[in-house]
Amino acid sequence: MIRIEPREKISNSSTIFIPIIAAIVSLLFAAIPIISAGANPLIAYVEMAKGVFGSVFAVSEMLTRATPLIFTGLAAAIAFRAKLWNIGAEGQLYLGAIAAVTVGSGFFDLPAIFLLPLIIVLGACAGAVGMVAPTYLKVRFGADEVVTTLLLNFIIIIFLQMLLEGPLQDPMGLGWPQSAPILDQGMFPPLIDRMRVHSGLILAVILAVIAHFMIKHSVWGFKLRAVGENSSAAKHAGININRSLFGVALLSGGLAGLAGVSEVAGLKGYLTADLSPGFGYAGIVVAMLAGLSPIGVIIASVFIASVFVGADSMSRAMGISSFLADLVVSVSLLCVLVGGFIARFKIVRAGTGTRFYD
Amino acid sequence: MIDILNILLTDSFWAASLRIATPLIFGVLGALICERSGTLNLGIEGIFVVGAMCGWMATWLGAGLWGGILVAFLCGAFFGLIHALLTVPLGLSQHVSGLGITLFATSISYFTYRTALPDVSSPPRIEPFQPLDIPILSDLPFIGLVLFQQTALTWLALIMVLLVWYVLNRTNLGLAIKAVGDNPNSVDAQGLSVYAIRMWAIVIGSALMALGGAFLTMSAFDAFFFGMVNGRGWVCIALVIFASWRPGKALIGALLFGAFDALQVRLQTEMGALVPGQVFLMAPYVLSIVALVIAARSADYPRALLTPWYKGQR
Numbered sequence: 044m045i046r047i048e049p050r051e052k053i054s055n056s057s058t059i060f061i062p063i064i065a066a067i068v069s070l071l072f073a074a075i076p077i078i079s080a081g082a083n084p085l086i087a088y089v090e091m092a093k094g095v096f097g098s099v100f101a102v103s104e105m106l107t108r109a110t111p112l113i114f115t116g117l118a119a120a121i122a123f124r125a126k127l128w129n130i131g132a133e134g135q136l137y138l139g140a141i142a143a144v145t146v147g148s149g150f151f152d153l154p155a156i157f158l159l160p161l162i163i164v165l166g167a168c169a170g171a172v173g174m175v176a177p178t179y180l181k182v183r184f185g186a187d188e189v190v191t192t193l194l195l196n197f198i199i200i201i202f203l204q205m206l207l208e209g210p211l212q213d214p215m216g217l218g219w220p221q222s223a224p225i226l227d228q229g230m231f232p233p234l235i236d237r238m239r240v241h242s243g244l245i246l247a248v249i250l251a252v253i254a255h256f257m258i259k260h261s262v263w264g265f266k267l268r269a270v271g272e273n274s275s276a277a278k279h280a281g282i283n284i285n286r287s288l289f290g291v292a293l294l295s296g297g298l299a300g301l302a303g304v305s306e307v308a309g310l311k312g313y314l315t316a317d318l319s320p321g322f323g324y325a326g327i328v329v330a331m332l333a334g335l336s337p338i339g340v341i342i343a344s345v346f347i348a349s350v351f352v353g354a355d356s357m358s359r360a361m362g363i364s365s366f367l368a369d370l371v372v373s374v375s376l377l378c379v380l381v382g383g384f385i386a387r388f389k390i391v392r393a394g395t396g397t398r399f400y401d
Numbered sequence: 402m403i404d405i406l407n408i409l410l411t412d413s414f415w416a417a418s419l420r421i422a423t424p425l426i427f428g429v430l431g432a433l434i435c436e437r438s439g440t441l442n443l444g445i446e447g448i449f450v451v452g453a454m455c456g457w458m459a460t461w462l463g464a465g466l467w468g469g470i471l472v473a474f475l476c477g478a479f480f481g482l483i484h485a486l487l488t489v490p491l492g493l494s495q496h497v498s499g500l501g502i503t504l505f506a507t508s509i510s511y512f513t514y515r516t517a518l519p520d521v522s523s524p525p526r527i528e529p530f531q532p533l534d535i536p537i538l539s540d541l542p543f544i545g546l547v548l549f550q551q552t553a554l555t556w557l558a559l560i561m562v563l564l565v566w567y568v569l570n571r572t573n574l575g576l577a578i579k580a581v582g583d584n585p586n587s588v589d590a591q592g593l594s595v596y597a598i599r600m601w602a603i604v605i606g607s608a609l610m611a612l613g614g615a616f617l618t619m620s621a622f623d624a625f626f627f628g629m630v631n632g633r634g635w636v637c638i639a640l641v642i643f644a645s646w647r648p649g650k651a652l653i654g655a656l657l658f659g660a661f662d663a664l665q666v667r668l669q670t671e672m673g674a675l676v677p678g679q680v681f682l683m684a685p686y687v688l689s690i691v692a693l694v695i696a697a698r699s700a701d702y703p704r705a706l707l708t709p710w711y712k713g714q715r
Contacts, residue, residue: 076509080516128496186690186697187642189443189496193635194686201686205679327500364515369508376501377487384491 053386061382062332062339066346069375076370080363087357094356095349101356103238107310109341109348110240111136111319113247114302115326116333116340117254122295124258124335125271127178127288131192132299133323134199135173139300140307141203142169144211144222144314147229155228162229162308163246163301170300171293173199178292182285196323204316213313222314231309243305247341250298254337267291299323321369328376347372408667412546415660419551420621422659424449426558427613428637429644429651430565431477431606437569437646438602439582439705443499444484445610446634447506451476452614454510457625458517460527469527470554470615477611478604480506485603489596492709503634514625524624530554552620554612559652561609566648578602582703585710595710610634636689642700643692654692661688 074084095105115132122129142165151158177195180186206212207220215223231241258264269277270287278284302322307314329347333339354368408414428445435442442448456473460466480502487498518524530552533539538549569575577598580588585595613633618625640658644650665681 076512076516130500180690180694180697184694184697185700186694190635190639190642190693191690194632194639194690197632197635198683198686201679201683205677208679209677324500324504327497328504331497362519364512364519366508366512366515369504370512373501373504373508376497377483377505380487380493380497380501381491384493 049388050386057386058334061386062334062343062379065332065375065378065382068378069371070350072374073367073371076367077363082361082363087361087363090357090360091350091353094360095353099235100238101352103235103240105345105348105352106240106244108352109344110244110247110309111302111306111322112325112329112344112347113244113251113341114298114305115322116329116344117247117251117326117337118295118298118302119326119330120333120335120337120340121254121258121267121298122291123271123330125267125288125291126274127291127295128189129174129177129192129292129295129299130189130327131173131177131195131296131323132302132326133319133321134192134196135170135296135299136303136306136319136323137199137203138173138296138303139166139170140303140314140318141206141211142166142300143229143304143307144225147225147308148223148313149226152226153228158226158229159231159308162225163304166304166308167297167300170303171297173300174292174296178289182288200316203314207314207316211314220316224313225308229308230312231305239310241305241309243309246301246305250301251337251341258337263290299326302326325372328372331376332379347375350375404671405664405668408664412543414663414667415543415547416550417663417666418656418660419547419555420659421662422655423551423555423558424613424616424621424633425637425640425655425658426562426652427609427616428634429640429655430558430561430648431609431613432637432641433644433646433648433651434565434578434606434609435481435603436641436706437582437703438578438599438606439585439703439708439710440485440488440599440603441495441499441638441707442481442484442502442603442606442610443496443638444480444502444506444607445499445637446630446632447503447510448477448480448607448610449614449617449630449634450510451480451506452611453618453629454514454614454625455611456615457527457618458514460619461525466528466530466619469619470612473611473615474608477614478608480611481604481607482600484607485600488709489599489603492711495707511627524626526623527619529618529623530620554616554620557612558616562648562652569648579703581710582705585705589710589712596712599710610637613637632686636685639689639693643696645696645699645701646703658685658688658692661685 077084077087095101115136118129118132143162146165147158147162173195177188177191180191181188204220207222211222213221213223231243234240234242234244258267266282266287269280269282270284274284306318311318325347329340329343332343350371351368354365357363358365428449432442432445452473455476456469459472460469464472484498484502487493488495532550532552535549539545569579577588577593581595581598589595614630617629636658640651640654644654662685665684669678669681
């Protein structure tokens with residue numbers, strides 16, 4: 044007989060190595076679908092690597108893709124730390140984007156030094172608004188936030204389609220369901236000339252660093268961890284749980300809203316209903332790979348973005364469906380979950396371990 | 402108001418309601434079995450996609466309609482087994498594992514579809530399940546169209562409601578399933594395997610979810626599209642709470658949802674000039690949230706839901 048026992052403490056090295064091993068395993072797993080599609084996996088891996096690191100342009104594309112993932116990854120990481128299951132980053136991203144094009148496409152004709160900050164702040168607020176209803180319904184009625192945030196994603200996207208065929212539609216857009224473009228002075232400045240990577244990336248990294256210090260070294264971070272790890276003990280310690288939850292929810296929604304702002308005001312310039320290819324959901328994977336650590340979110344975003352950009356470029360070169368990227372991303376989530384199990388527990392043969400429980 | 406009354410009195414409206422409710426009936430029953438045994442299965446959305454893709458593809462490859470249904474059932478069971486392994490013996494986060502299953506199942510279905518059919522713009526069609534044509538019964542006024550001209554899958558869903566109700570409430574197996582969801586230690590004390598009962602419940606529940614997906618491609622439509630599941634799985638998770646984990650109420654919840662959806666489609670055509678169509682498209686999701694909120698406060702959750710159980714640890 045074998046039995047499973049919890050370890051006394053999780054080693055530091057395992058929190059770093061497990062996501063790395065999960066990432067490698069998920070990339071190796073990709074060989075199965077590549078072979079079944081009739082291609083040589085080694086050539087496919089080389090194509091993927093070339094697509095991500097082959098040129099300055101490739102790296103710029105990868106960092107461009109990583110930018111929204113850092114925002115949605117932070118959104119998920121902060122919420123999940125408080126055991127608030129915000130699965131609505133996709134919808135909150137669109138709320139942020141809606142706010143950005145609403146104020147940014149000519150409503151206020153301000154100089155860049157005012158307009159861009161205004162877009163950022165209002166976009167974050169709009170994303171935060173997306174978490175108000177689910178959190179209120181959870182606190183007041185006990186309605187599961189997983190379901191409400193998930194369903195809100197669909198509601199918000201339909202709402203967006205309505206706006207894009209109505210008040211937000213670009214009058215110069217020949218009837219396409221797209222918004223008017225954001226004014227030039229409302230756009231994130233590019234980081235490198237003639238490349239798409241933009242200063243939204245800097246904002247994302249700064250916020251990740253701030254989040255790291257807030258979680259590690261502030262009273263708020265302590266409360267966040269207390270609420271997530273043991274809410275009844277936190278209550279006894281005098282923490283107002285509902286207020287903490289609302290704070291976390293607003294922050295999480297705001298960060299997801301910024302993903303929408305950075306996509307629309309950093310990359311696309313105008314808003315369409317297919318702005319995000321699932322950045323909100325990928326953010327959950329990013330957060331889990333990062334072990335819910337904000338600095339880890341940056342690294343995990345780079346990995347996930349590399350998978351997406353690499354698979355895109357491999358897909359163009361070899362004709363393998365780029366859904367391969369989604370497959371790798373989902374497998375990495377399942378792997379890191381199992382890895383977390385291996386870190387927390389050890390398998391002992393009955394009779395050799397402690398017989399405490401028998 | 403008169404318009405709504407007129408709609409409610411037509412037999413085609415009620416026939417559409419039952420048709421729209423069918424995949425939800427499968428989904429809610431599947432989620433209900435999982436949750437009654439103590440496990441939340443957020444893999445449902447992806448398992449719907451797998452059922453829709455595999456059932457359709459098997460039929461398209463020549464397995465026949467019922468062969469396709471069997472394939473969908475087995476594929477759903479397979480993804481359920483992964484979720485079961487991760488959440489029951491390993492006791493990992495049911496939320497994260499379920500979302501992982503949804504992402505995995507969806508992407509593998511899309512990848513397989515794209516790999517099998519690289520360059521098609523309009524997907525190949527199959528000959529889907531046809532409405533039943535029962536002598537005399539199908540010709541009855543009103544009831545004939547509503548009940549007896551549905552496809553066999555709708556009938557299968559209704560039979561499943563009875564079967565799940567019977568198993569849960571009238572058999573020892575049902576007693577054991579409910580007990581592992583409420584108080585696993587008591588089941589363990591009787592010498593039954595908590596692991597086995599929970600895992601089988603997830604596997605069977607997931608297989609039922611896949612049938613809901615298969616209904617979409619093999620009865621409601623005749624082809625597979627990206628994004629065709631469109632949140633139906635998540636709606637089922639809300640409906641289970643609305644149904645307070647009872648098969649009969651689950652049927653009522655699914656039917657209410659179906660009726661509401663059928664009504665919004667009809668109102669959309671009648672009032673489309675006055676209100677943007679998207680308002681009606683949003684309505685079913687809003688309704689699901691409302692149903693969840695109404696039911697949440699008095700919800701009698703299975704007591705061990707979301708709580709992993711390890712043998713030998715109390």
